[in-house]
Amino acid sequence: MSHTWDRATTCYSPKGKWDSENDESPTHKHKKRYSTTTILGKRLFSDELDENDEQEGTKHQPIPVFPDVQILGERSFNGSCSSMVNTADNLYNTKLSLGTSSSGKENLRPKRITHPSKWLSSPYDHNERGPLQAHEIELHRGIVLLSKVEPHRSKVVVLIDKTTLFLGQLGDSFGATGHVEAYVFNVFCRMLFRDNHPRRSKTHYFFTTLGDYFLQNWKSEEGRREMKRKALRSFNGAGKALPLHESDRIFFPSVHAEHWFLFVVDIIARKFVFLDSYYEGNTPFHIGIRDLMINNFIKTWEDFNLRGMGFRKFGVEYPNMPKQIGSDACGIFALNWMQTWASRNPLQRQFTMNDVADARVRFAVDILFSIHNREDQGKKLIKNFAW
Numbered sequence: 001m002s003h004t005w006d007r008a009t010t011c012y013s014p015k016g017k018w019d020s021e022n023d024e025s026p027t028h029k030h031k032k033r034y035s036t037t038t039i040l041g042k043r044l045f046s047d048e049l050d051e052n053d054e055q056e057g058t059k060h061q062p063i064p065v066f067p068d069v070q071i072l073g074e075r076s077f078n079g080s081c082s083s084m085v086n087t088a089d090n091l092y093n094t095k096l097s098l099g100t101s102s103s104g105k106e107n108l109r110p111k112r113i114t115h116p117s118k119w120l121s122s123p124y125d126h127n128e129r130g131p132l133q134a135h136e137i138e139l140h141r142g143i144v145l146l147s148k149v150e151p152h153r154s155k156v157v158v159l160i161d162k163t164t165l166f167l168g169q170l171g172d173s174f175g176a177t178g179h180v181e182a183y184v185f186n187v188f189c190r191m192l193f194r195d196n197h198p199r200r201s202k203t204h205y206f207f208t209t210l211g212d213y214f215l216q217n218w219k220s221e222e223g224r225r226e227m228k229r230k231a232l233r234s235f236n237g238a239g240k241a242l243p244l245h246e247s248d249r250i251f252f253p254s255v256h257a258e259h260w261f262l263f264v265v266d267i268i269a270r271k272f273v274f275l276d277s278y279y280e281g282n283t284p285f286h287i288g289i290r291d292l293m294i295n296n297f298i299k300t301w302e303d304f305n306l307r308g309m310g311f312r313k314f315g316v317e318y319p320n321m322p323k324q325i326g327s328d329a330c331g332i333f334a335l336n337w338m339q340t341w342a343s344r345n346p347l348q349r350q351f352t353m354n355d356v357a358d359a360r361v362r363f364a365v366d367i368l369f370s371i372h373n374r375e376d377q378g379k380k381l382i383k384n385f386a387w
Contacts, residue, residue, distance in 0.1 A: 093246065132358055140174070140361040142385040143368065147171020157378025158367060160190040165367070167378065173331070174364035176357075180260065180331025182208040185253045187367060188335060194372040198242035204250045205338060206234055211254025211263060214296040215289060228300075235304045245307040251338055252297075256289055260330040262337055263293055271315045275341065277333035281318030290316065322352045329356045335363055 075083075146152045147167045158165035165187045173180045189205040198204055213231045218224040238244060250265040262275040272294050279285040298311045324333055336351045336359060351359075369379060 093243070129362070132361055136361055136365050139365050139369070139382055142382045143167070143364050144171045144175050146381065146385055147175075152381065155378065155381070157375055157381070158187055158370075158373050159375040160187055160194065160370065160372045163187050163190045164375075167381075170364060170368065174360040176360070177326075177328050178360070179258070179328045180335065182255065184331070184367070185260075185335070188338065188363075189253075191367060191370050191372055192338065193241075194370075198238070198247060202242070202246070202248040204238050204242070204244065204247050206238070206250070206252050208253055208255065210234055211252045211293075213300070214252065214263070214293040215254060215256055216292065216296065228303075231300050232304055235300065235306070239306075243307075244301075245309060252293075253334055253338065254293070257285070259285070259327075260334040262334050262341075263297075264341075265297065266317075267309060269317075270310075270313070271317045273317045273319065275319065275321055275334070275337050277321060277324040277330050278327075281316075286318070322350055324356070325353050329353065332356050332359050332363070335359075 147170060153166070153168035153171075155167050156164045157167045157170060163183075163186050165183055169181050169183050172178050173184045186207045189207060192205050196203075209227065209230050212218075213227040216224075218227050235244065244250065245267075248266070248268045250267070252263040252265075254261055254263050259278060261277070261279075262273075264273040264275060266273050274281065274286060274290070276286070281290075294311075294316070301309075301311065321333075321337075324330060333351065333356075336355075340351070367373070368382065373379070
């Protein structure tokens with residue numbers, strides 16, 4: 001029996017079916033056909049020159065080249081970050097309603113404003129600094145004495161931002177029987193702004209010109225327009241630090257008939273609050289100015305096209321505050337309340353007439369030697385006189 005392979009009739013040959021050197025498998029032929037295909041590139045730009053192009057450049061008149069991208073401006077990294085943060089804040093604030101409840105309804109306001117406690121109950125929630133120090137008394141004495149002498153009286157001794165104060169104004173306001181001048185309130189507002197920015201305190205302090213505008217203290221139509229322009233400009237400047245509708249409280253120190261009081265818009269409590277150290281709410285003094293101030297404030301708010309807050313539904317409150325003796329301490333009370341008053345803090349310390357004398361010393365020294373006061377010559381003048 002023969003055991004040889006019949007390559008013509010069987011596929012089980014040890015070398016396979018295509019063992020000839022000249023034979024190729026179909027797969028190999030397929031790969032070979034594609035591998036030998038010529039790849040032709042597409043020419044995008046012609047190498048030939050345009051003979052009709054008549055532009056000829058010279059040293060003094062080169063051919064203008066227009067870039068595909070032109071830089072019109074640039075922004076610093078800090079500016080870009082600030083812009084993105086402000087944009088994110090604005091987008092977030094537009095989604096917020098007046099209240100903060102999850103249902104989207106307004107929060108229920110307190111039924112009443114908590115009056116200051118009769119006793120000092122908390123060692124933390126007050127601004128007690130202890131008794132006056134000897135150096136504070138000496139500095140205050142120098143301020144009062146030099147404020148009566150020229151040319152020192154006419155020197156600018158306080159400069160916070162663009163708000164100035166003369167030594168005569170400072171000494172007259174914080175003397176033993178001094179009546180606080182309007183410029184002192186304006187400087188004090190700037191100092192409070194610098195000490196605690198509205199984004200942290202959620203509080204705005206406005207110059208006395210706003211109170212004058214709400215009280216309609218103008219003498220002519222031109223004066224009215226000028227006061228309105230200043231009021232709108234003040235609203236615009238304050239809104240750049242913190243939008244007014246996002247604040248908790250807005251303070252307006254005001255003077256009427258040479259008497260200082262505070263007009264406070266408490267947005268959280270939804271009340272208009274009048275803080276007065278002499279007159280009660282049912283006296284003719286406040287009956288004649290209450291509606292006038294509230295209506296003019298609302299009108300100014302609407303003229304500036306600010307977000308509606310439902311001011312027409314706000315209540316009016318006259319907290320029972322400690323009263324002054326005499327007629328010159330009203331400004332001291334108002335300055336203290338601007339710094340310490342909170343509508344719903346039952347543990348805050350009462351400021352009474354017994355504290356006025358020390359407060360005159362503290363306010364004068366704190367304003368003059370504030371870290372935000374850039375007028376160093378005034379500080380040196382008082383220091384050299386005191387020692």
